[in-house]
Amino acid sequence: MRFQSYEHGGNIYDYNRKLIDFSSNINPLGPPSWIEEIITRVDLSVYPDIRYRKLRSSIAGYLGCSPESVIVGNGITELIFLFVRAFKVKRPLIPSPTFCEYERAVILHGGKPKFLKIREEENFKLNVYEVIEKIPLVDALFLCNPNNPTGGIINKRELSLIVDAAKSLDIPVFVDEAFIEFVMDEKNYTAIDLIEKYDKLFVVRAITKFFALPGLRLGYGIAQATTINRLESYKEPWSVNSIAVEVGSRIFEDKKYIEESKIKVNELRENFMKALSHVNFLKVFPSSTNFILVKLLKDTSSEIKNRLLDRGFLIRDASNFRYLNKKFIRLAVRGEKENVLIVGAIRDILGGG
Secondary structure (H helix, E strand, C coil): CCHHHHCCCCCHHHCCCCCEECCCCCCCCCCCCCHHHHHHCCCCCCCCCCCCHHHHHHHHHHHCCCHHHEEEECHHHHHHHHHHHHCCCCCCEEEECCCCHHHHHHHHCCCCCEEEECCHHHCCCCCHHHHHHHHHHCCCEEEECCCCCCCCCCCHHHHHHHHHHHHHCCCCEEEECCCHHHCCCHHHCCCHHHHHHCCCEEEEEECCCCCCCHHHCCEEEECCHHHHHHHHCCCCCCCCCHHHHHHHHHHCCCHHHHHHHHHHHHHHHHHHHHHHHCCCCEEECCCCCCEEEEEECCCCHHHHHHHHHHCCEECEEHHHCCCCCCCEEEEECCCHHHHHHHHHHHHHHHCCC
16 A cells, blocks of 8 residues: 555645645635634643533534534544444445545555445436445445535435435444535535434534634544444544644634635635636536536646646645546635636646637
8 A cells, every 4th residue: 555645635845835725625714813812822731621521512512413422533534543443344335536534544454445436427426326236235334525526415315315225234324524514505415414313324524624724633523422432432532632622612603704604615616616617628527615626638637736836836636536547636715816826827738718
């Protein structure tokens, strides 16, 4: 297993220059303005509460569940590995292309994932019935909704069909909702409301993307209390630091920031997609969230990436996602001015449009 095959966006540290980062899918509005004030008064001389009661209560209030249904972690990545350990996952189904850490977690724990191809000819829309057909052949299921890197999404009715099929066979289901808060009508797409119907459904989110705080490393998961207890028994203590606890205990109350972010990012995405679709030699796929998957009809992803680096832009070469190739790139939605600049740069590189 090569480390390079599990690369991620946001790796600005490989480049000794100032870059506009389109590789990392972070809210372009930046974090709420009050964050710095919170950080300055955190007492780092004491341990955080090992049970994270205040933080879990805040998350529970935001999602409308009980604190006993919440677990917190050092980003979503910790929760992925925790799920694999707790349910002893060895042969899960992973619809792909998708986030690589599901596969990596399973392989590092001695498993061998099975994959279901999400097809380009269907605009990377997940075929729910193909998922249901494969469930009897696996011991767990990973879903990313909205999916990274395709931007595709399935609705609550489709999720319910999948959960019902998994429940009938006692198959654990992991749903990654890292980007769902960017969706305007997220209540029609979230799996959180389905938790009460299945005790092995585990839904995860983070403050990384929507709240623009990837450096804070705070993720959280929601499930029935029995599953949370099971996960807790496999979890290392104190994986969430005191700064993350204090920020996380307040951030979900900032309703103004949440609503403004939803509206603004959706507006920015639609304008960005429209501009990209008018560039020759590009195919732009539908997206429900804050990034856009693009196919190059001329040149390769590495060539475009290198030429954009020369112009001060870092993009995500999407060729290392399973079932994608050297013709695919992923672009984060940034501010209006930056989006205009990179569209112009891509147009110049590809030659018109």
